Amino acid sequence: MASDTSPLAGSQPPPSASATSRRLPGGATPQAQQQREERRERRRGARPTPLPQALQAVFAAYERDLAQPGGPLDADTVRVYASRVRQYLAWLAAALADGTVAGDPLTDPGARDRAARGYRTHLQTVLKRKPATINAHLTAVDDFYRRRGLGPAAAERADVPPAAPRALDERDQLRLLREAGRAPLRDKAIAFTAFYAGTRISETTNLDTGDVRLPARNGQLIVRHGKNGRYREVPLHPRLRTVLEEWLRERAGWRGADTEPALFLNRRGGRLSTRSAHTALRAIADAAGLPLGRDGAFTPRVLRHTAGTVMTRQGTDIVIVAELLGHTLETARRYGLPTHHDRQKAIERLTTDE
DSSP states (O other), rough: OOOOSTTTTOOOOOOOOOOOOOOOOOOOOOHHHHHHHHHHHHHOOOOOOOOOHHHHHHHHHHHHTTOTTSSSSSSHHHHHHHHHHHHHHHHHHHHTTSSOSSSSSSOOHHHHHHHHHHHHHHHISSSSHHHHHHHHHHHHHHHHHHTTTTTOOOOOOOOOOOOOOOOOOOOHHHHHHHHHSSSOOOHHHHHHHHHHHHOOOOHHHHBGGGEEEOOSSSSSEEEOGGGGGGEEEOOOHHHHHHHHHHHHHHHSSSSSTTOOBBSSBBBTBOOOOOHHHHHHHHHHHHHHHHOOGGGOOOOOOOHHHHHHHHHHHTTTTTTHHHHHOOHOOOOOOOGGGOHHHHHHHHTTTOOOOO
16 A cells, blocks of 8 residues: 655656657568567567656556566566556656646545556657557556555546457467467477467466366376466367377476476476577477567567467357457457458459549
């Protein structure tokens, strides 16, 4: 719970953050690969949005709480939430200093709501963010306030046109699977699990060897504690079954195999972290030339969305899709929505008279 004394008192507005970098095109040409490498280096070397001293301790406390082991958020979400909350706090300090926001948004619910609404307006009118991006920032801000014990802000979300989740097209699916086949066996098994079973990255790293059922025929993957504690059983695709059998044989020779139940081990013999699994998948995607996701970077969620999209467009009942992926029906229905490619094709089919 926040203290009654505002850490924002007397703070000065921070320097403005640098503009967001543009999206890079996909492709496996040497020029595109060089651009991706240069962009990755810039991201690694980029300095975080500066905060006034009064807010540094506030942010540090949030970041520690956010990154606690065993939390419900995967490594990628933790990183993104931390970045967005830092941006919000930097804006908040400046808004308090110039009088845009009054009161103490860190302790007073009314001031919290006014600040969140002001930030939404700032994202929309000054930074020109898209509705989905605005809502994603507000979700991170709500997480920040929940962890302070103040609860989410009363700020309406931007109206977002319904759209299908990002998914790989058939060509990119083949490129990804081809590169996964060249990766070390453990990393190949992680990629195949995400692609053929549609597991979230945290669900993948939480799997134990006992969660892989390999009878004489078929087989199952058991997700014991998915999002919101959901339990589900996913039938094994033949290709995934083959790869998991190969990995289990290799895993027997790894350090910690006799004592650690985790399906995917790190080199020290412990359970592989979500961050390390994310890194392994990013390496495969980069080698395949797949710059999908935030700021042109691949995110493992794309593989899960691809599984849902393929099943839906092949005519699988949406109830089955929701059950296999651990979705609500409302979320699973998004896989049937038109993509940007669908809309583009519709426009191109319009009659022309030349």
